[in-house]
Amino acid sequence: MSSPRYTHIVWPLFRIVVGLxxxxxxxxxxxxxxxxxxxxxxxxxxxxxxxxxxxxxxxxCGLLVLFGLFTRPAAILASGSMAYAYFTVHQPNGLMPIENGGVTPALYSWTFLLIAAFGAGAWSVDELIAGRRAQVAPAPEVERV
Incomplete structure (x- = not known):
């Protein structure tokens, strides 16, 4: 059972905790x-x-994701660095993360990929910037006939 009613609260909290x-x-x-x-x-x-x-x-990248500033690029970089860590440091010691000690980088890699896909959400600097741009942007001109 999906509960989108709490998404606007849970998603920013998730981003903040992961960034921290x-x-x-x-x-x-x-x-x-x-x-x-x-x-x-x-x-x-x-x-x-x-x-x-x-x-x-x-x-x-942790600070950027924590505050929600340049969240998508920071999350992509963080995800890639954790994937690199997993494949170069952990994966040579065994196939599965549980046996090679790579659970943390694997989880971080996928978590940051998710954050990059969905963006910062509420309570972020990115949202503040987008809100201000929307206020400043001029309304499109309507052609009168």
Missing amino acids: LFTCHGLSSLFGLFGGKGGTGASVPVGTWPGWYAAVIQLV
């Missing part, structure tokens, strides 16, 4: 916050491929 969690991954990897890599509190060395770049993507 992804941001926390970036903060953890870059600055050792929240226990850092493996709980050691250590951060990824600057410029290290691919870890440092992945962490920057996590931080920036």
